[in-house]
Amino acid sequence: MVNVYNTRTRSKEEFVPIEGNNVRMYVCGPTVYDYPHIGNARSFAVFDTIRRYLEYKGYRVVYITNFTDIDDKMINRSKEDGIEVSELAAKFITEYLTIAKQLNLIPATINPRATEHMDDIIEMVELIIKNGYGYDVDGDVYFNVPSFETYGGLSRIPMDDLSSRARVEVDEKKKDPRDFILWKAEKPGEPSWESPWGKGRPGWHAECSVMGKHYLGFPFDIHGGGQDLIFPHHENEIAQSAAAYGIETPVKYWLHNGFLTIDSDKMSKSEKNFSTAREVLDNYDHQAVRLYLVTGQYRQPLDYNDKAMKQAIQSLERIKNAADTIRGRISILEKIGSRESDADRKLAEASKKAREDFEKEMDDDFNTPGALAEIFTLVREINTLTKDVGGAAVLREALAVMIELVGILGVNLADEAQTGEGAGQAAKALKGIVDFLLELREGARKSKDFAKADQIRDRLGELGIEIADTKDGPTWKMS
RNA sequence: GGCGACGUACCCAAGUGGUAAGGGAGAGGUCUGCAAAACCUUUAUGCAGCGGUUCGAAUCCGCUCGUCGCCUCCA
Numbered sequence: 363m364v365n366v367y368n369t370r371t372r373s374k375e376e377f378v379p380i381e382g383n384n385v386r387m388y389v390c391g392p393t394v395y396d397y398p399h400i401g402n403a404r405s406f407a408v409f410d411t412i413r414r415y416l417e418y419k420g421y422r423v424v425y426i427t428n429f430t431d432i433d434d435k436m437i438n439r440s441k442e443d444g445i446e447v448s449e450l451a452a453k454f455i456t457e458y459l460t461i462a463k464q465l466n467l468i469p470a471t472i473n474p475r476a477t478e479h480m481d482d483i484i485e486m487v488e489l490i491i492k493n494g495y496g497y498d499v500d501g502d503v504y505f506n507v508p509s510f511e512t513y514g515g516l517s518r519i520p521m522d523d524l525s526s527r528a529r530v531e532v533d534e535k536k537k538d539p540r541d542f543i544l545w546k547a548e549k550p551g552e553p554s555w556e557s558p559w560g561k562g563r564p565g566w567h568a569e570c571s572v573m574g575k576h577y578l579g580f581p582f583d584i585h586g587g588g589q590d591l592i593f594p595h596h597e598n599e600i601a602q603s604a605a606a607y608g609i610e611t612p613v614k615y616w617l618h619n620g621f622l623t624i625d626s627d628k629m630s631k632s633e634k635n636f637s638t639a640r641e642v643l644d645n646y647d648h649q650a651v652r653l654y655l656v657t658g659q660y661r662q663p664l665d666y667n668d669k670a671m672k673q674a675i676q677s678l679e680r681i682k683n684a685a686d687t688i689r690g691r692i693s694i695l696e697k698i699g700s701r702e703s704d705a706d707r708k709l710a711e712a713s714k715k716a717r718e719d720f721e722k723e724m725d726d727d728f729n730t731p732g733a734l735a736e737i738f739t740l741v742r743e744i745n746t747l748t749k750d751v752g753g754a755a756v757l758r759e760a761l762a763v764m765i766e767l768v769g770i771l772g773v774n775l776a777d778e779a780q781t782g783e784g785a786g787q788a789a790k791a792l793k794g795i796v797d798f799l800l801e802l803r804e805g806a807r808k809s810k811d812f813a814k815a816d817q818i819r820d821r822l823g824e825l826g827i828e829i830a831d832t833k834d835g836p837t838w839k840m841s
Numbered sequence: 842g843g844c845g846a847c848g849u850a851c852c853c854a855a856g857u858g859g860u861a862a863g864g865g866a867g868a869g870g871u872c873u874g875c876a877a878a879a880c881c882u883u884u885a886u887g888c889a890g891c892g893g894u895u896c897g898a899a900u901c902c903g904c905u906c907g908u909c910g911c912c913u914c915c916a
Contacts, residue, residue, distance in 0.1 A: 392916080399915095399916085401916055406916080408916090434914070435914065517844075517912085518844065519843075588916025590911065592845095620846080621910070622916080662846085663847075663910085670865095673865045674864095680864080683878060686878090729856095732863080735862055735864075736863085738863055739863075746880065749879090815874085830877060830878060830879095
């Protein structure tokens, strides 16, 4: 049983999909006007992990994450750069997809774009007007907040409080200072679409409501995004969707991830205080970055700094070493044959327990640090027991569990270099050659010719083949 | 001003009523020709502070201090 913290109710709730085993999930995607920063990457990684875990639990997940490719920021940036809005969008969509791949995100079921859904957006605005929640003034269409009684339900901002804060640019056209714009009348030189109110473009994040409805239907199960989207973005989204389609609760569970900070300050584009995902991924191992992003529970703030990254690198290394230890032992067993012992039973037990404990942590609102701790417990068991395990099947099972659990966190251990187990004639030959050299080296070591032994190890090391001596003989791996 | 989050060892970070997970770093040790890895021991009588409730609190309540966020484009 999975429990999730629902922002709407401010409490943990048992996760029960609306429809059987199917989970419909929408995560706010990037506005493609600039390079995503590492904080954006956290959001991507967090929701990817949530998705992976739900799939692991046997749910069938439809996962939608959008590209917002038309809004003020898009227009402003395209003017600055002197390129078309569509060109700008194409550039950063490519960038996003590259980062997504490097972070090992499972591709979304669909990545819809706002500009592909103009008809739907216009239809929604029409419905809002028709239902008495919106009005048109000279080509601008506003949502009338006071007419929507439950406004503020998600962010829990009292209506009165909102009305007293008409401080920034009071728009004379608005009936009420709290009203927000749904459709903006065309300005010269900006992209626009035909509508019943004249040429124009969407104002707020209408696309999220529209695409959520289009691909998932209301109500759907999970809507995710960063905490900064709670107000006004998601508050408005609920109001729009409810007002247009008459659905009281368009989304069952609202999940919001905490911020990633830099030196304890919020990362923010407007403050020029951020690192782009690109810089980070160029500087550090991709898998380590991914692991780092889930070292904190997703709702808590997470600080980004060199030290945190170094720790993630160490953690990843420890996990990889354990996997290599098993692989090395398997290859040794191929030579010396099996000889089962008490350790076999213990390791089998540890694998089973690791899976159970991992699930217990993840069931509790996706507690990734706790889940990671359970993985490390298994790592310790592996490191302690493997040298005495005699059955390859037990080792393979432990390795499979490791790979699967770590995989939920987005780290791919399966593709790691294996000790010559790869298919193909070249791989076979390589394995034979290295094994032969190791035999020679063992001979040298026996006759205390350490100079020669070290020479072999050093030369292989230069070629990217690392040797490790164990009690039952040497193992090697590609580094 | 309104709303909210947080404060756990040198660092990161779980735990939310039953007597402090895990990782990193440090120290000591084991193994080892050396190396790498690994293993063992060790590092918070205490969880911002002060009160209260309780047989029992890091966990609940109150107050204080501190940090941060949202309320305006932002994951």
